[in-house]
Amino acid sequence: MNKYRKLTEEEILRLKSQSCLADDWKLVSVTPEFSTEYIHHVRFSGEVKLGVFQSEFILPGGIRKHSGLRHVTLHHVTVGDNCCIEHIQNYIANYEIGHDTFIENVDMLLVDGVSRFGNGVEVSVLNETGGREVLINDKLSAHLAYIMALYRHRPDLIARLKEITDYYANKHASDTGTIGSHVTIVNTGSIKNVRIGDYAHISGTCRLSNGSINSNEEAPVHIGDGVICDDFIISSGSHVDDGAMLSRCFVGQACKLGHNYSASDSLFFSNCQGENGEACAIFAGPFTVTHHKSTLLIAGMFSFMNAGSGSNQSNHMYKLGPIHQGTLERGAKTTSDSYLLWPARVGAFSLVMGRHVTHSDTSNLPFSYLIEQNNTTYLVPGVNLRSVGTIRDAQKWPKRDGRKDPNKLDFINYNLLSPYTVQKMFKGREILLNLRSVSGELSDTYSFHSTKIRNSSLMKGIRFYEIAIHKFLGNSVIKRLEETNFRSDEDIRARLRPDTPIGHGEWVDISGLIAPKSEVDALIAGIESGKINKLKEINAEFERMHRNYYTYEWTWAYEKLEDFYGVKPEDMTAADIIRIVEKWKESVIGLDRLVYEDAKKEFSMASMTGFGADGSRLEKEMDFEQVRGDFESNPFVTAVLKHIEVKSALGDELIERMKQVQ
Numbered sequence: 001m002n003k004y005r006k007l008t009e010e011e012i013l014r015l016k017s018q019s020c021l022a023d024d025w026k027l028v029s030v031t032p033e034f035s036t037e038y039i040h041h042v043r044f045s046g047e048v049k050l051g052v053f054q055s056e057f058i059l060p061g062g063i064r065k066h067s068g069l070r071h072v073t074l075h076h077v078t079v080g081d082n083c084c085i086e087h088i089q090n091y092i093a094n095y096e097i098g099h100d101t102f103i104e105n106v107d108m109l110l111v112d113g114v115s116r117f118g119n120g121v122e123v124s125v126l127n128e129t130g131g132r133e134v135l136i137n138d139k140l141s142a143h144l145a146y147i148m149a150l151y152r153h154r155p156d157l158i159a160r161l162k163e164i165t166d167y168y169a170n171k172h173a174s175d176t177g178t179i180g181s182h183v184t185i186v187n188t189g190s191i192k193n194v195r196i197g198d199y200a201h202i203s204g205t206c207r208l209s210n211g212s213i214n215s216n217e218e219a220p221v222h223i224g225d226g227v228i229c230d231d232f233i234i235s236s237g238s239h240v241d242d243g244a245m246l247s248r249c250f251v252g253q254a255c256k257l258g259h260n261y262s263a264s265d266s267l268f269f270s271n272c273q274g275e276n277g278e279a280c281a282i283f284a285g286p287f288t289v290t291h292h293k294s295t296l297l298i299a300g301m302f303s304f305m306n307a308g309s310g311s312n313q314s315n316h317m318y319k320l321g322p323i324h325q326g327t328l329e330r331g332a333k334t335t336s337d338s339y340l341l342w343p344a345r346v347g348a349f350s351l352v353m354g355r356h357v358t359h360s361d362t363s364n365l366p367f368s369y370l371i372e373q374n375n376t377t378y379l380v381p382g383v384n385l386r387s388v389g390t391i392r393d394a395q396k397w398p399k400r401d402g403r404k405d406p407n408k409l410d411f412i413n414y415n416l417l418s419p420y421t422v423q424k425m426f427k428g429r430e431i432l433l434n435l436r437s438v439s440g441e442l443s444d445t446y447s448f449h450s451t452k453i454r455n456s457s458l459m460k461g462i463r464f465y466e467i468a469i470h471k472f473l474g475n476s477v478i479k480r481l482e483e484t485n486f487r488s489d490e491d492i493r494a495r496l497r498p499d500t501p502i503g504h505g506e507w508v509d510i511s512g513l514i515a516p517k518s519e520v521d522a523l524i525a526g527i528e529s530g531k532i533n534k535l536k537e538i539n540a541e542f543e544r545m546h547r548n549y550y551t552y553e554w555t556w557a558y559e560k561l562e563d564f565y566g567v568k569p570e571d572m573t574a575a576d577i578i579r580i581v582e583k584w585k586e587s588v589i590g591l592d593r594l595v596y597e598d599a600k601k602e603f604s605m606a607s608m609t610g611f612g613a614d615g616s617r618l619e620k621e622m623d624f625e626q627v628r629g630d631f632e633s634n635p636f637v638t639a640v641l642k643h644i645e646v647k648s649a650l651g652d653e654l655i656e657r658m659k660q661v662q
Contacts, residue, residue, distance in 0.1 A: 004029035038068025051081035083561030098181030120169035254402035358450035382464030411546035476585020
């Protein structure tokens with residue numbers, strides 16, 4: 001049933017008396033309850049449909065404005081109920097506008113021809129000259145983008161993904177744009193070929209062109225003063241503000257970009273933050289953060305990363321152009337004024353200090369420091385495992401997940417220790433043992449992939465990795481055997497047996513999602529064969545991998561028990577479990593003690609420099625305590641001590657249960 005009717009002669013006369021005019025009044029349709037009272041100085045062109053204007057808007061400061069149309073030209077526009085649209089400098093053309101939307105003082109709102117609203121835009125990520133283009137779309141996840149950018153050695157896969165994305169983009173293409181309900185657009189320049197979701201707030205924006213703003217009630221999008229966006233998609237819950245400039249960019253859920261941040265050909269996934277600096281051709285996985293004016297991120301892949309002020313990279317070497325790229329694996333950080341010459345690869349949860357020009361690859365030595373001294377890169381393996389900062393980072397990321405949208409695009413695994421990082425520790429431990437064996441135990445330094453490792457650092461690195469492996473495998477065993485009483489060794493073995501064969505072999509981190517490589521390969525095979533041919537089906541597969549992470553993790557850990565402890569899981573006894581748990585307790589408590597000692601440095605006299613500026617040592621300590629608190633009552637310190645207590649009790653409880661086994 002058509003809910004619209006034609007205007008009556010009386011309504012047309014009344015509208016004309018209110019300075020309204022139309023190219024053809026027959027093309028103007030209205031709802032049955034329509035009233036002309038709040039429509040003044042409006043020009044109607046083409047087919048126009050109008051709802052009712054019965055409610056008021058209360059604006060900041062308390063001023064009230066009644067819904068209605070004032071000083072606007074509408075061309076092929078549908079206006080929902082109770083909207084207020086006024087003072088449009090040029091016109092609104094080819095849009096469907098929802099209900100309760102407020103549009104004021106806008107230059108132009110226009111859809112010109114058939115538009116895909118940013119879907120299908122090619123972003124030349126990582127390699128500015130092309131070759132790793134990612135086709136952005138409304139449903140793009142960090143994981144799909146990772147595969148699209150990096151699996152170029154499978155051309156059939158890339159061709160299929162292009163087909164799938166093009167199908168989606170063409171399906172949503174239209175010569176009519178949509179502006180959702182409860183949208184606010186004020187004091188804004190031109191908006192051309194942009195689709196705007198419900199509850200979006202656009203204020204003071206300069207220009208928006210060819211994009212989608214995927215706002216909704218649970219997670220509104222805010223676009224603020226001075227923003228310029230061309231060829232873009234902005235996902236739910238994101239804020240782009242204060243002069244940010246984006247060109248050919250995808251902005252994921254709950255991102256914040258502002259303070260004149262500039263980005264081109266870049267992807268920002270869940271919870272990224274960019275302020276003041278610039279980005280070019282970067283793949284910013286979840287929780288990539290850069291806050292500083294002098295920071296340039298270029299042609300790099302990052303996730304859970306914090307860029308220090310003045311961080312910089314080079315990707316051209318002044319030879320064949322900007323073709324080089326680099327990777328900082330999850331959790332890597334750069335200090336102030338750090339520099340990396342691409343190509344290079346930095347291992348997970350590592351810290352980069354100084355200027356590095358040697359193209360090092362430390363991906364199998366995670367939790368390390370890369371320190372530059374006299375143009376030489378020194379590697380300190382594993383040392384970041386004892387850092388209070390690393391532990392604090394791991395705790396803060398889940399708390400800082402700002403996504404309110406119930407439909408999550410990215411499936412994020414926050415675990416510090418996982419099959420992905422622990423497999424690298426196995427490899428790292430083997431690398432360090434081989435270096436010591438080949439070069440001799442008495443060598444002062446060892447060479448590895450264009451880096452130098454000092455003897456003392458190598459020995460500590462082996463110990464750090466062994467502690468972390470004990471901790472991970474012990475955690476897995478305790479979790480597997482919790483809340484169950486066993487009568488015999490056979491009962492224990494039966495419980496230890498994995499629930500699924502999935503999880504063996506290598507694991508990968510596909511930009512926030514940690515999964516067995518076999519499952520990622522199976523998904524890729526499904527896409528190539530045509531069995532999986534929709535974006536939502538691909539995302540459902542990522543969700544399944546994420547949901548089953550702990551089941552797959554145990555399969556991997558079970559396999560590693562024999563490698564590390566020298567006993568087959570199918571032959572394990574209660575005595576073996578007790579031995580593993582004792583070693584686990586020693587490792588967990590030992591690592592916590594190292595973290596505790598690292599935290600203590602934050603409360604040393606050296607850290608108090610600048611406190612109690614005009615007083616004695618006692619006043620300095622008192623001032624420091626007022627600002628930072630005292631060491632023993634610091635929330636993180638008390639949490640570490642509590643962790644030691646809880647884990648000790650957990651281990652003791654399992655040991656007691658094992659002692660009951662006959």
